[in-house]
Amino acid sequence: MKTLEVRLYGGTCILADEKEIEFPFMKAALLLIILSDKKSYSRKKLQLMLWHDKNEQKADRNLRNTIYVIKQKLGGDVILTEKNSKIRLNENISVLNDLDIINSLEYKDMCKDDLQDIYSYFSDEIFEDLNFEYGISLDDYIRNFKNIYNENIYRKLIEISQHFMHVMNYENVIITCEFMIKLNEYDEKPYKNLITAYNSLGIFSKIAEIDKKMSDIFGYDTSTDKIAHIGNEYYRDDQIFYTLSEITKFNQGEKYRHIGIKGASGSGKTEILNSIKLQQNNDTKIIDYSISNGYTPCKYEVFNYIINKIRNNLLLDSSSLYDIVANGQKVILIIDNLDLSDVESIEELFNFIIRSENRILLIATYSMDLDNKLTYFLNSLSTEGLFTEIKLGNLNFNDLKKAYANLSDEQINNLIIQSGGNPFLINYLMNNGVTKEMYNAFMSVNLSCKTQTSLRILHLLSIMKNRVDINTLSDILNMNVDKVVQEVSQLINRGILIENTEQDYVEIEFCNNLQKEYICSSIKNIEKQYIHKKIADYYESILCDNYSIDNKYYTIIIHHLTMAKYMDKAFIYKCKQFNKIYNISHEFFPIALDEEYSYSVNFNIDENMFKNKYEELMEEMDNLKNKYSETILKVKINMLFCYARFYKSIGKFDEAQEKLNEILRLSESLDYFIGIFQAHLQFIQYSININDLKMMKSHLKTLNNDYKDMMSEVQYAIYLRFKGYYDVLEHNFKSGIQKVEEAQEIFKKQHKLYKMKFNIAACSFVKGEAKFLQNEFDDAFEYYMDAISICHDKEIHPSLALLFSRLGLVRLKQQSFYEAKYYFEKSLKQYNTVGFSWGKEQLYSHIDKIYKSK
Structure with a gap:
């Protein structure tokens, strides 16, 4: 129906x-x-x-x-x-x-544009094109009909928005929730999801618009419903409490410790100091001094300022040989960014603090990257038992879960990825009082580089899509690895880079995405293109002509060549990757000249997928400026070859033949022998498939008569392999075996023997064929088994389908039906997995004979 x-x-x-x-x-x-x-x-x-x-x-x-x-x-x-x-x-x-x-709708992997197209389709009103007047009965029907549709669609949109909130795809959340509001503006949930999404993306102007709209519709102040965070803006309540407790001990004359607050920029060091100063009364005098980022004090400048300030407050005793805090007085000395102080002041401060024991409490902040002099000063205080260091690490999942209880686990994890757990950056992302101007100033200071080498490292890492190890980094930069280690260590100490130990070796990456994006945005386009090319050159240099290894680098190379505007070269690698993916002969043994066929166990014989990708690449080729250059024309030949081989392999030779003839015409015009040779081999292989010995002889004769002098040693061995097989099929067994053995010797003496594996296996197969045709079944079985032993590491492979079928046929001829059935079933499994066609029809015939014999 x-x-x-x-x-x-x-x-x-x-x-x-x-x-x-x-x-x-x-x-x-x-x-x-x-x-x-x-x-x-x-x-x-x-x-x-x-x-x-x-x-x-x-x-x-x-x-x-x-x-x-x-x-x-x-x-x-x-x-x-x-x-x-x-x-x-x-x-x-x-x-x-x-x-x-x-x-x-399969929405989970949909991009923003595709989702928008779906929503656009459903945005129109239905039945708007009714061209006649209608009464109450039909009007009620249409109204109910619309309600049913809208309710069902809205229910689906809730499901979709929940999914994209869960995976933190906020762009799709925004598109979905905006469409939900068009359908039903009186549901609060999509508004709240929009606020979360815009907050996560840093689009804070939109949040104000949504707040106003919610206020107009729902009639309450939505600002009271925003995300709350804990008391201290930089999430350091515990550290503030500890510092205040030491101040209390100091004020009460108990044993106390000086405090050093160590952390990266934006970790909340200065905010802790401000909070402490706000909570102090006037009983104890606070002398505070802050050294601005980027400022370099002169000799004794910091110490002299502090001493003068203490003196001006009548707290200094200068009656003895050395200045000390006056008897009966207490001073809390707060220094922000002590690590930026001049060396001489640090030494004098140490002596002053030791001499003024029980009269002065030092609270100082400093960065993660300390010089030797400050380290010595702090260690000396620690040795005296007078010092405690508070390390302000980045906030972790549990810290943020306390601060933002209404965020999902996925949202918190995303917040950590974006910010690295840095409190300042979290406040920026969550719109907690950090403006864009403050953010830019922070990034400018925090990511400033003391050396040109550090700058080059950050520029390179900001452009790379993947994290890298030290050796790769030094190779791309063409720098001594020891120097790179030294610079990277300093950048790690500053909280700009981090070590990733997921692999067996240590890899380096940015501490957070915001830093990476900021550095990348600061690089001039001309330098970006240069770096992209440099990265692409490195990954090109480590290709080893083995697909299973090289495949992970192709996408990286293509990306960086494209960004470097090397469009022709990027296209060549796209075609290489395509050819490697479909570098599969679904037939009688691979005929590649110089590479092992590194198959995956899943053979892709989806014709539509293949054709769509092929046509996409050919269209891209047609738009290249240098599409008629010899290099690009050879790429075209390789693409035509891939197309022809694919369609031949799935049994559509008419489609393949047109491309093979085009390869011959184009290759001959370029004197490109590889293309000529490969095309003739495909014709030869097809003639084997259909048992057309006349066609096989014709193409072998053409290769021998017209191109023999142009063949390399390996190419000639492949020619001999097929010529020997032809002789065997013509029952010229002695001549055929002689040629196949000559070919096998050439294959075995090649330097990269592993690349000749399947050619050597094919030679054993031909010998087995010769013995089979002479009814010497035991010898045939041994040769077929020898071929399998060479291919054994490939659990699924086209050659195994053929070989198991031949083993079964031998046992069938020997009336060993149970064993024949065993090999035929193994062959059938291979055929059904790889989409290999040659010999499959005969296999069914053999299996039928087995069952009829029972």
């Missing part, structure tokens, strides 16, 4: 078996839509809905005429009349509607 599709968005449309039905008037389509819910309707109800302004006789005639029109279009059994005169759609007709589209 037919399948009807009812499409209401963007205009009413009905399709039958995917073809649009054009009705002469709208009411015919509307009647079919009404009946499409598979319910039975009385004639009177339908007459009232569609012809409310007609008397019963005219309305009944119009209904009969309309049903007649529908039956003319779709068949006489499409609408059925029941015994009680009720009318319904034939239950055997399948009906699809717009709700089926939205309910079956």
